[in-house]
Amino acid sequence: MSSMSGELRQAFLAADVRPTVQRYAVLHYLARNRVHATAEEIFREVNRRDPRASRATVYNSLKSLARAGLVREVVSDGKAARFDASLHPHHHFVCERCGEVEDVAWFELPAGKAPLGARQVRSFEVVFRGVCEKCAAAQSLTGETE
Amino acid sequence: MSSMSGELRQAFLAADVRPTVQRYAVLHYLARNRVHATAEEIFREVNRRDPRASRATVYNSLKSLARAGLVREVVSDGKAARFDASLHPHHHFVCERCGEVEDVAWFELPAGKAPLGARQVRSFEVVFRGVCEKCAAAQSLTGETE
DNA sequence: GCGCTAAGTTAGACTTATTCTAGATTTACA
DNA sequence: TGTAAATCTAGAATAAGTCTAACTTAGCGC
Secondary structure, eight states: OOOOOHHHHHHHHHHTOOOOHHHHHHHHHHHHSOSOEEHHHHHHHHTTSSSOOOHHHHHHHHHHHHHTTSEEEEOOSSSSOEEEEOSSOOEEEEETTTOOEEEEOOOOOOTTOSOOTTOEEEEEEEEEEEEOHHHHHHHHHHTOOO | OOOOOHHHHHHHHHHTOOOOHHHHHHHHHHHHSOSOEEHHHHHHHHTTSSSOOOHHHHHHHHHHHHHTTSEEEEOOSSSSOEEEEOSSOOEEEEETTTOOEEEEOOOOOOTTOSOOTTOEEEEEEEEEEEEOHHHHHHHHHHTOOO
16 A cells, blocks of 8 residues: 555545555545446446456455445445445435436434434435436426326 | 235226236235345245246336335345335335344425425435444444444 | 237346455555 | 465356246227
8 A cells, every 4th residue: 555645545544444455446436436336337447547456356345445434335226236435425316217326415314303213323315216307308308108 | 817905906006007916916925024025035935825926027027016116126235136015105224234124114304405406206215324223232242343 | 708919927048246265465563 | 574364366156137039918999
């Protein structure tokens, strides 16, 4: 581990995750590209530059990072899991028409609303489902019913 | 389609989904067993009784039922998708320790909180993550750190 | 009821996603 | 540095989900 820039370095230290070149590359990719990437995409993109990471390592890294809370698995209807750097919290909107997952700006939940009993909550997110702007526009144009 | 009992029959009619023996069996299983089942589990259980359904049909049925809103795909960290009869709305709690998904009683979100723009929201749910009661108890007993 | 057509179902081959394995490398720390 | 524990690699193995082509059923008009 030679050079790791600010925020990410902090994140690794704070989360007590062994920083390895490969984990860094994975988190770096997710943090830089605000996309909901599949493991396969991350694998491809990370390997376009130098530090190569095997497929298994991408999966392992995502798992470690997720356990540490640096990355989270995002809801998705497809079969492949999708991931998100979770350095900055946000909610999600899933389009039932095209499957796209969009970020929704963060807002808090009113305290005490949720009947959670003795469970220890470490994080939460709201997942909205419906029709995204693009699909809504396409629908009204063609007058489609379904 | 000969005999279909009350609530489910209504659900099919209301959702304008062609009622088939197989779809009925799938929805029936999910409605009766408040579990977050994988497609594989549903396949196995449905086929223990009479109306047999091929694997592909279980997947197709789940897809149709989900599109119609009678079933929903539940968050899950594992690789296999999990499903839920969504006749009665509720939120979810995911244990980061054991992976278990638990239901959380329904509550509304304060109106106007979410910055959703022109998106058409048809449903939403809150996903909490943390440590479930059982895992919390196990942890405090053994004094484990991680 | 009868027959037509579109929608749905079947088994199993196939594709894609994820995990496993065994040996080579790297990290943390004394 | 030297060493043990953690991590990485390539590729084989497994699991999840989709596709295909032929067969069945539901919905609807007569």
